Amino acid sequence: MIKGIIIVNNHGKPRLVKFYQSVDSEQQQQSVIRKMFTQVTTRPDSFCNYLEGVVPEWGENVKLIYRHYATLFFIFAVDAQESDLGILDLIQVFVEALDKCFENVCELDLIFHSDRVHYVLDEIVMGGMVLETNISIILQSIKDQGKMAVDSLNKTDDAKTQNRKIRDQLGDSAFATTFSDGGGYNF
Amino acid sequence: MFEKTLQDIVKGIRASKRDTSLYISQCIAEIKAEINSSDMYIKANALQKLTFLHMMGYSMTWASFATIEVMSSPRFAQKRIGYLAASQGFTQGTDVILLTTNLLKKELRGAAVGSSMTGIYEAGLAINCTSNIVTEELAQDLLPELTNLMTHPQPYLRKKSILCLYKLFIKYPQGLRLTFAKLQQCLSDPNPAVVSCAVNVITELSDTNPRNYLHLAPAFFDLLTNSSNNWMLIKVVKLLGSLVTEEPRLARKLLEPLAGIVRSTPAKSLLFESAHAITRCLPYCRKSDGSMPPNVSDITALCAKTFQDFVEEKDQNLKYLGLVGFGSLVKSFPRVLSTSNYRPLILTCLSDEDVTIRSRALDLLPSMASRKNLVGLVVQLLQHINFASGTYKLELVAKVVEMCSGEKYALLQDFKWYLDILFQLGHMRGLDDHAELLRSQVCDVALRVLPVRSYAVKRSMETLLEGNNENYSSKDETENILDADNGRGKHIMPEILRALAWIVGEYSDLLPEAIEGPCHSVLQAITAPTNSTKLPTSTQSVYLQASLKIFAATCANSQVTDPELEACVHTISCNLGVYMESTDVEVRERAVTLNGVLVAL
Numbered sequence: 001m002i003k004g005i006i007i008v009n010n011h012g013k014p015r016l017v018k019f020y021q022s023v024d025s026e027q028q029q030q031s032v033i034r035k036m037f038t039q040v041t042t043r044p045d046s047f048c049n050y051l052e053g054v055v056p057e058w059g060e061n062v063k064l065i066y067r068h069y070a071t072l073f074f075i076f077a078v079d080a081q082e083s084d085l086g087i088l089d090l091i092q093v094f095v096e097a098l099d100k101c102f103e104n105v106c107e108l109d110l111i112f113h114s115d116r117v118h119y120v121l122d123e124i125v126m127g128g129m130v131l132e133t134n135i136s137i138i139l140q141s142i143k144d145q146g147k148m149a150v151d152s153l154n155k156t157d158d159a160k161t162q163n164r165k166i167r168d169q170l171g172d173s174a175f176a177t178t179f180s181d182g183g184g185y186n187f
Numbered sequence: 188m189f190e191k192t193l194q195d196i197v198k199g200i201r202a203s204k205r206d207t208s209l210y211i212s213q214c215i216a217e218i219k220a221e222i223n224s225s226d227m228y229i230k231a232n233a234l235q236k237l238t239f240l241h242m243m244g245y246s247m248t249w250a251s252f253a254t255i256e257v258m259s260s261p262r263f264a265q266k267r268i269g270y271l272a273a274s275q276g277f278t279q280g281t282d283v284i285l286l287t288t289n290l291l292k293k294e295l296r297g298a299a300v301g302s303s304m305t306g307i308y309e310a311g312l313a314i315n316c317t318s319n320i321v322t323e324e325l326a327q328d329l330l331p332e333l334t335n336l337m338t339h340p341q342p343y344l345r346k347k348s349i350l351c352l353y354k355l356f357i358k359y360p361q362g363l364r365l366t367f368a369k370l371q372q373c374l375s376d377p378n379p380a381v382v383s384c385a386v387n388v389i390t391e392l393s394d395t396n397p398r399n400y401l402h403l404a405p406a407f408f409d410l411l412t413n414s415s416n417n418w419m420l421i422k423v424v425k426l427l428g429s430l431v432t433e434e435p436r437l438a439r440k441l442l443e444p445l446a447g448i449v450r451s452t453p454a455k456s457l458l459f460e461s462a463h464a465i466t467r468c469l470p471y472c473r474k475s476d477g478s479m480p481p482n483v484s485d486i487t488a489l490c491a492k493t494f495q496d497f498v499e500e501k502d503q504n505l506k507y508l509g510l511v512g513f514g515s516l517v518k519s520f521p522r523v524l525s526t527s528n529y530r531p532l533i534l535t536c537l538s539d540e541d542v543t544i545r546s547r548a549l550d551l552l553p554s555m556a557s558r559k560n561l562v563g564l565v566v567q568l569l570q571h572i573n574f575a576s577g578t579y580k581l582e583l584v585a586k587v588v589e590m591c592s593g594e595k596y597a598l599l600q601d602f603k604w605y606l607d608i609l610f611q612l613g614h615m616r617g618l619d620d621h622a623e624l625l626r627s628q629v630c631d632v633a634l635r636v637l638p639v640r641s642y643a644v645k646r647s648m649e650t651l652l653e654g655n656n657e658n659y660s661s662k663d664e665t666e667n668i669l670d671a672d673n674g675r676g677k678h679i680m681p682e683i684l685r686a687l688a689w690i691v692g693e694y695s696d697l698l699p700e701a702i703e704g705p706c707h708s709v710l711q712a713i714t715a716p717t718n719s720t721k722l723p724t725s726t727q728s729v730y731l732q733a734s735l736k737i738f739a740a741t742c743a744n745s746q747v748t749d750p751e752l753e754a755c756v757h758t759i760s761c762n763l764g765v766y767m768e769s770t771d772v773e774v775r776e777r778a779v780t781l782n783g784v785l786v787a788l
Binding site for chain 1: 193194197201235238239241242243244245246261262263264265267268271275278279304305308311314315318319343346347350351353354380383384387388390391394418421422425455456459460503504506507508511540541543544546
């Protein structure tokens with residue numbers, strides 16, 4: 001099972017926090033995030049992507065599997081039921097999905113649209129277990145739901161300006177447009 | 188009024204360099220006002236902002252009721268926001284979870300009835316949220332609807348409901364018994380992703396209770412041989428590996444198919460998992476008559492080669508996994524690593540900069556040792572110890588001692604050499620945490636191994652006498668009391684000195700063979716206050732006792748002359764004065780006793 005997924009930047013600021021096995025309080029959550037960050041940030045990129053025994057709050061055999069892309073660390077905390085190399089591939093799939101949804105995604109996209117990052121992740125991992133690994137199926141669901149969200153707001157006949165403001169944000173950007181097939185990610 | 192959007196808050200936080208927390212408190216105050224608004228847009232917007240702030244550590248428990256309101260919005264965009272807030276913010280103790288039951292039931296039923304994509308995705312949202320917030324009551328209530336969705340025409344919902352059911356089973360175990368048959372059917376689902384999810388759930392379940400899932404083994408065998416989906420194969424392999432602890436016959440049957448995968452698959456992930464599963468099977472392969480099946484040695488060799496290839500790779504991840512694999516292999520075949528071609532490989536890993544790799548290599552060390560190679564191995568390790576520092580150094584030393592002393596010194600042939608090693612370690616700096624370990628080892632060897640005793644006494648003597656050198660520099664006075672630097676730059680731990688003194692005292696009948704000088708110098712070395720007062724009182728008390736024993740042996744020794752005896756008595760009585768004033772009770776008692784004995788003579 002995957003105990004938690006976090007994305008932090010090089011200075012330790014969290015960009016996505018998803019705990020599948022909860023800890024007791026907000027303070028503990030922040031302390032776990034800090035712990036994961038401090039351990040991972042000391043390792044240069046030449047080291048292996050595995051760290052053992054960092055987060056005892058989640059149990060004994062919990063391993064951190066992480067990847068470092070430019071300014072961001074993607075960290076998955078898993079137990080012994082998960083395949084080490086498989087999870088590394090999964091992180092890649094997650095990043096690819098983000099790249100396709102945000103068109104050459106960078107940290108700023110994650111900062112300004114953290115909720116959308118959650119929606120993407122929810123199509124890949126649910127309840128701490130892997131839901132889907134096929135990138136086209138993942139992207140299709142995200143695209144469909146994005147369109148549904150836009151449509152649901154278009155139905156309004158409210159003329160208030162704040163509504164239009166929200167609609168504008170959700171409407172015209174990446175989700176409603178077709179996905180370009182650009183290779184690689186440009187973090 | 189224009190309410191701030193999520194993007195506005197983010198911009199605001201980035202702009203407010205110095206007073207970020209002030210800005211955020213302002214935002215939270217605004218959110219508190221907005222969230223009570225009757226306008227769903229404003230409410231949803233506020234909740235969206237709050238979810239973002241929750242990631243930074245701000246509590247959102249006060250907004251749980253509003254969360255439910257937003258969850259029930261008919262507009263998908265807002266509903267999403269509500270569900271996300273619930274997944275992030277609700278805990279097991281959130282009381283409003285009870286209010287979600289009807290809403291969730293409605294969503295789940297809505298997907299079953301119609302087939303519009305809206306309904307499907309809304310149910311998907313509901314399932315996702317449930318998997319994160321489910322409590323026992325909620326699990327009981329939603330079980331029927333979720334079970335129904337396991338056979339929905341859309342694979343999207345089948346996948347999600349299967350995974351969500353696992354979370355329900357954790358809270359409501361009874362549910363598993365009721366739905367197990369259906370779960371089993373999912374293993375034959377035409378969609379591979381659905382089957383993967385079912386395998387995933389059964390893997391998690393069998394972690395706690397392998398016995399209950401043994402009867403599914405044939406189905407998994409089927410999947411093993413017929414599937415080509417790597418992700419699913421990995422899961423199946425892992426599952427079968429965990430089932431062998433319950434059913435040893437399964438182990439023998441698994442060897443060939445797994446070996447087949449190892450030989451043929453190009454995917455490194457599957458290769459590793461299969462080889463690892465083989466190592467889990469190997470301990471159980473012995474037949475009831477005690478013999479091994481014929482293919483075991485080939486397969487063991489295959490595993491060892493696979494892991495060796497991994498360790499030799501430049502990719503650090505593969506290296507790490509190779510070491511993990513070896514660690515698992517030596518549990519059933521401890522001798523596999525003791526052949527010489529693995530030694531340089533693993534020792535190189537010991538000096539790797541990466542602490543993860545180093546600790547794995549460290550765990551492999553005890554299995555690498557054999558009677559023949561122990562000496563060479565330990566010598567190489569001592570070099571590593573010299574360069575190491577901190578906890579890693581301590582771990583290395585502990586491993587060396589473990590290898591040498593394991594199973595009552597099974598591997599050790601030359602105890603004199605071992606004593607030398609122990610003395611060498613005793614002189615090293617930075618090993619204070621292991622002082623007790625080394626001390627007990629030295630005493631143990633001297634105690635048990637008779638032929639080596641006199642050698643032990645000899646070495647102990649030499650070391651104690653070294654302490655007698657009077658070349659103290661002024662900086663020694665300020666040194667830590669535990670750092671018994673005897674002035675010649677040779678550091679030795681006080682606990683070791685205790686051992687040495689004890690050995691000399693206990694076996695003092697061997698002294699005349701051991702040293703050439705008069706016994707007097709020994710007594711001087713032990714009792715002189717300049718040497719000993721810096722040592723901890725436990726060492727001092729042993730010194731005193733030892734000096735009595737040595738004195739007794741000297742008296743018993745007919746070769747010792749009278750003037751020498753008198754000199755001994757004189758030395759001891761002079762030096763005792765300091766000890767009799769000592770604050771430690773034990774030291775004082777022994778000193779006084781000793782004094783009494785001498786006076787009586």
